[in-house]
Amino acid sequence: MNRRFFEGRKVLCLNMVSSPGSGKTTILEKTINHLIASKKLYVIEGDQQTRLDANRIEKAGAPAIQINTGTGCHLDAEMIESALKKLYVETNAILFIENVGNLVCPAMFDLGENKRVVVISVTEGEDKPLKYPYMFQSSHLCIINKSDLLPYVDFRTEEAIKHARVINPDLEFISVSARTGEGMNKWYEWILNQADIQFRQGMIFQGG
Amino acid sequence: MNRRFFEGRKVLCLNMVSSPGSGKTTILEKTINHLIASKKLYVIEGDQQTRLDANRIEKAGAPAIQINTGTGCHLDAEMIESALKKLYVETNAILFIENVGNLVCPAMFDLGENKRVVVISVTEGEDKPLKYPYMFQSSHLCIINKSDLLPYVDFRTEEAIKHARVINPDLEFISVSARTGEGMNKWYEWILNQADIQFRQGMIFQGG
Numbered sequence: 001m002n003r004r005f006f007e008g009r010k011v012l013c014l015n016m017v018s019s020p021g022s023g024k025t026t027i028l029e030k031t032i033n034h035l036i037a038s039k040k041l042y043v044i045e046g047d048q049q050t051r052l053d054a055n056r057i058e059k060a061g062a063p064a065i066q067i068n069t070g071t072g073c074h075l076d077a078e079m080i081e082s083a084l085k086k087l088y089v090e091t092n093a094i095l096f097i098e099n100v101g102n103l104v105c106p107a108m109f110d111l112g113e114n115k116r117v118v119v120i121s122v123t124e125g126e127d128k129p130l131k132y133p134y135m136f137q138s139s140h141l142c143i144i145n146k147s148d149l150l151p152y153v154d155f156r157t158e159e160a161i162k163h164a165r166v167i168n169p170d171l172e173f174i175s176v177s178a179r180t181g182e183g184m185n186k187w188y189e190w191i192l193n194q195a196d197i198q199f200r201q202g203m204i205f206q207g208g
Numbered sequence: 209m210n211r212r213f214f215e216g217r218k219v220l221c222l223n224m225v226s227s228p229g230s231g232k233t234t235i236l237e238k239t240i241n242h243l244i245a246s247k248k249l250y251v252i253e254g255d256q257q258t259r260l261d262a263n264r265i266e267k268a269g270a271p272a273i274q275i276n277t278g279t280g281c282h283l284d285a286e287m288i289e290s291a292l293k294k295l296y297v298e299t300n301a302i303l304f305i306e307n308v309g310n311l312v313c314p315a316m317f318d319l320g321e322n323k324r325v326v327v328i329s330v331t332e333g334e335d336k337p338l339k340y341p342y343m344f345q346s347s348h349l350c351i352i353n354k355s356d357l358l359p360y361v362d363f364r365t366e367e368a369i370k371h372a373r374v375i376n377p378d379l380e381f382i383s384v385s386a387r388t389g390e391g392m393n394k395w396y397e398w399i400l401n402q403a404d405i406q407f408r409q410g411m412i413f414q415g416g
Binding site: 019020021047048049050052053071073100101102103104105107108120121123124125127128130131132133134146148149152153154179 | 227228229255256257258260261279281308309310311312313315316328329331332333335336338339340341342354356357360361362387
């Protein structure tokens with residue numbers, strides 16, 4: 001039902017998933033700074049506790065709703081439905097969902113998103129796709145973050161990509177450093193391209 | 209029941225929990241290299257898939273059992289009980305459990321361990337204890353790993369400790385780099401001290 005709502009409203013919804021500390025919030029802050037002049041942007045933030053991330057997002061300039069899951073380990077579709085009732089998302093907008101930092105459980109929960117984006121960082125080790133395959137199987141794009149730390153860690157990007165492709169041959173990859181900005185333009189292009197596709201689909205769906 | 213077994217067998221059991229990629233396996237490899245000459249060591253490895261970690265541990269010199277949780281997000285006490293039947297843990301040994309990389313769900317599952325050790329890395333951000341409080345509430349020791357990357361990231365160890373102490377005033381901290389070896393001696397001392405306590409308790413329990 002969330003997916004139908006997004007189609008109806010012509011909204012691109014991206015579900016961002018990762019381990020804790022991979023840099024999802026920093027990526028979103030930079031993305032909002034870059035896209036806010038040309039696009040309507042909204043964010044739903046999931047964490048066990050605190051409003052820290054929603055505060056960071058609002059400071060960056062986008063309306064944000066924080067969902068605290070308490071002892072819960074993931075967001076589910078009903079939580080998103082409730083948050084949507086408070087966010088008043090406009091037509092042709094982009095909605096980012098920042099899921100709870102957890103590479104395991106959120107893989108099992110479809111929120112109605114159009115695309116799932118898994119973020120890993122070069123400090124996490126290149127074997128993560130093999131050890132946590134479900135998240136990589138169900139994602140469309142893999143952002144490999146913190147490329148500025150590559151000189152200081154034992155991480156071979158090509159190996160990580162090879163492992164992820166064993167799990168999901170269709171997975172796309174963008175290597176970035178949210179901190180320095182390296183590679184971020186490719187991510188912005190990817191978003192705008194997905195938004196174009198979604199807006200066109202939304203219009204066809206409504207016969208517009 | 210697992211806890212009673214450990215007391216009976218005079219075994220120290222440490223449950224190591226963290227996000228994926230914080231460096232638990234590397235810490236265990238180094239620990240085994242250092243302690244194997246003087247102590248009997250065993251490891252139970254939890255991952256969704258693969259035997260990669262158990263292979264690394266066995267290469268380091270300790271018997272290891274790999275538990276694959278499939279879509280599951282944590283180890284539970286029954287899995288540990290089953291693994292114990294295959295491991296043949298000797299008296300006065302130390303058993304490390306490397307839990308599934310997940311800062312959320314394993315907090316809720318008591319495996320019968322004597323102490324819980326949460327590992328964070330300096331690349332993860334100093335707000336993690338506030339956002340994922342249950343794991344920090346239920347742990348006894350917090351290892352802050354990857355201290356060799358401190359010059360390249362925005363992480364203030366004192367801030368992370370301050371946040372964690374809000375959640376759990378009794379939590380102990382050891383800052384290490386498993387890669388360079390910095391601080392690891394404090395961790396080895398902590399283990400041996402805990403083993404002493406456990407062995408003495410085990411003896412009292414049995415009237416020995």
